Amino acid sequence: MTRAPKAHRSNALPPGAWWIWALGLGTAASRTTNPLLLALLIAVAGYVVAARRTDAPWAHSYTAFVKLGIAVLGIRLAFAVFLGSPVPGTHLLVTLPELPLPHWAQGIRVGGRVTAEGLLFALYDGLKLATLLICVGAANALANPARLLKSLPGALYEAGVAVVVALTFAPNLIADGRRLRAARRLRGRPDRGLRGLLHVGLPVLEGALERSVALAAAMDARGYGRTAEVPPAVRRTTTVLTLGGLLGVCAGTYGVLTAEGGTYGLPVLLAGVAAALGGLWLGGRRSVRTRYRPDVWGARAWLVTGSGVAVAAGLIASAAYDVSALSPGVLPLTAPALPLWPAAAILLGLLPAFVAPTPHSREPSTPKDPS
Numbered sequence: 001m002t003r004a005p006k007a008h009r010s011n012a013l014p015p016g017a018w019w020i021w022a023l024g025l026g027t028a029a030s031r032t033t034n035p036l037l038l039a040l041l042i043a044v045a046g047y048v049v050a051a052r053r054t055d056a057p058w059a060h061s062y063t064a065f066v067k068l069g070i071a072v073l074g075i076r077l078a079f080a081v082f083l084g085s086p087v088p089g090t091h092l093l094v095t096l097p098e099l100p101l102p103h104w105a106q107g108i109r110v111g112g113r114v115t116a117e118g119l120l121f122a123l124y125d126g127l128k129l130a131t132l133l134i135c136v137g138a139a140n141a142l143a144n145p146a147r148l149l150k151s152l153p154g155a156l157y158e159a160g161v162a163v164v165v166a167l168t169f170a171p172n173l174i175a176d177g178r179r180l181r182a183a184r185r186l187r188g189r190p191d192r193g194l195r196g197l198l199h200v201g202l203p204v205l206e207g208a209l210e211r212s213v214a215l216a217a218a219m220d221a222r223g224y225g226r227t228a229e230v231p232p233a234v235r236r237t238t239t240v241l242t243l244g245g246l247l248g249v250c251a252g253t254y255g256v257l258t259a260e261g262g263t264y265g266l267p268v269l270l271a272g273v274a275a276a277l278g279g280l281w282l283g284g285r286r287s288v289r290t291r292y293r294p295d296v297w298g299a300r301a302w303l304v305t306g307s308g309v310a311v312a313a314g315l316i317a318s319a320a321y322d323v324s325a326l327s328p329g330v331l332p333l334t335a336p337a338l339p340l341w342p343a344a345a346i347l348l349g350l351l352p353a354f355v356a357p358t359p360h361s362r363e364p365s366t367p368k369d370p371s
Contacts, residue, residue: 013356014295015143017304021048022139024308025349028315029131032326033124036338037315037346038131044349045138051353053141056173065137066173069130076126081114085122089115091333117330124330147295176204234282242279248272300355307351314345 022045029041046062053059098111180200196213249272255265318341319326325339 012049012144012147012295013301013304014209014297015145015298016295017149017301018143018352019139019148020305021308021349021352022135022142024310024312025138026132026135027312028346029128031312031315031319032342033128034326034328034336034339034342035124035127036336037326037342038127040343040346041131041349044135044346045135047350048353049138049141052356052359054359057142058145059141061139061174062134062137065133068134069135072124072131072133073123075120076122076129080122082110084109084112085118086113087118087121087330088116089117089331089333091116093119114326117333120330120333124328138361151260173204173208174206180204200328238282241275242283245272245274245279249276291354300357303355304352307348311345311349314348315342318342318345 015264025041025045033036046066049062053062093114093116095113096111098109101108101110177200180203184200248268252265252267252269252272255268315326318339322339325337326342328334328336
């Protein structure tokens with residue numbers, strides 16, 4: 001009764017649940033620079049992706065986001081080595097030749113002293129950004145972009161199409177590149193280096209262009225862009241509510257994040273969210289599209305969503321009473337410790353690996369017995 005069922009069209013999780021879960025992990029990553037907690041977030045996201053991703057083309061984009069995160073971390077460390085770090089240190093690692101700069105470039109240096117404190121500060125900072133990218137990659141690998149487009153409000157349908165096409169382009173590009181490289185290897189042709197890239201790049205871009213043209217033709221054939229007549233008063237009210245709500249969300253978020261706005265931040269944020277939702281509801285009246293078999297948020301979808309929200313809430317609450325555990329200092333140079341309660345909150349993010357429906361695995365076909 002408690003085992004996760006096999007995934008099919010009627011019980012598959014809505015893509016919004018996966019995005020809220022991943023954004024919860026990303027929010028938790030933005031609240032800490034502790035490398036142990038960040039590594040735990042990466043491990044949680046990787047385990048859930050390995051347990052619940054399908055064989056769809058977009059599911060293979062997670063590896064690309066991991067490589068992008070590693071590249072970002074390497075670039076951040078390289079900047080700290082060659083351009084210096086704002087953190088002074090006493091543990092000298094190496095002294096590079098320093099390039100002399102004019103007087104108007106005071107405060108900027110190229111080369112010079114490289115300290116362990118500055119390098120460790122860059123490592124913490126780069127690892128946070130890499131974790132955010134990996135969390136976004138987990139959402140891309142688990143959420144179906146076409147179903148995500150169906151679940152958007154009518155007022156955001158046009159912008160949602162552009163976002164979904166952009167999110168679909170990269171995974172399909174990666175899948176086409178892998179397919180063409182495998183085909184070149186089977187033919188005994190080089191698939192690595194500059195020569196292989198030149199021979200693979202043009203077919204990949206051509207395939208992406210053909211898919212874009214086919215998508216535009218399919219959207220036009222299905223009546224995309226048709227809108228209903230809306231009175232001018234409703235259009236003006238929609239604009240005022242949407243823009244005012246977004247401004248209220250920005251002002252309320254600033255008030256919540258700063259100590260000076262603790263009194264007005266939350267009321268302004270809630271009022272902005274209510275106004276924005278009202279504007280989106282009114283804006284959806286101009287869309288005449290219908291939804292075929294809309295996604296249903298069942299108990300498992302709410303559990304997945306709640307696990308991501310719980311991870312974010314746990315890290316935010318921990319930052320309120322124990323800042324040093326979530327943001328370990330580098331002056332003096334000490335080893336970071338793993339705080340118990342934030343780590344336990346992060347482990348709640350593993351819940352989708354046990355409650356989300358299990359995707360069907362591709363099993364190799366066995367030859368039939370001729371007898």
